[in-house]
Amino acid sequence: MIAYVVRKIASITMSNPECKTDAIGNKYWYLNGILHRVDGPTCEYANGDEDWYLNGQLHREDGPAVEYADGNTEYWMYNKYIPQLDNKRIYGKENLQKFLLLI
Numbered sequence: 001m002i003a004y005v006v007r008k009i010a011s012i013t014m015s016n017p018e019c020k021t022d023a024i025g026n027k028y029w030y031l032n033g034i035l036h037r038v039d040g041p042t043c044e045y046a047n048g049d050e051d052w053y054l055n056g057q058l059h060r061e062d063g064p065a066v067e068y069a070d071g072n073t074e075y076w077m078y079n080k081y082i083p084q085l086d087n088k089r090i091y092g093k094e095n096l097q098k099f100l101l102l103i
Contacts, residue, residue: 017042041067052076062096 017029017037025046029037034056036042041050048069052060057079059065064073064085075085075096085096 045069 017031019027019029021027027044028035029040029042031037035053036055037052038054042053043049043051045051050067051058052063052065054060058076058081059078060076065076066074073086073088075082075088
């Protein structure tokens with residue numbers, strides 16, 4: 001029973017990033033000390049900009065990994081910048097994959 005509880009606590013800890021907010025209101029999500037979040041932006045800046053990280057790398061499969069408050073976007077996958085897709089506003093994993101096949 002104790003081993004089950006320890007495994008359960010470890011799995012919850014491993015899958016729930018911790019949110020840290022700095023002095024000016026920027027929010028960052030960390031999992032095991034690296035930027036990581038799967039259910040929303042990893043960095044939410046006070047000015048409205050948002051960044052999406054997965055395992056410490058700029059990455060998003062269903063939209064832009066960087067969204068600026070002014071509406072501009074940048075696409076990154078596994079920390080690799082894809083300039084051909086900038087400001088295209090492509091959302092949805094299937095739609096993004098179609099565009100990636102074209103470049």
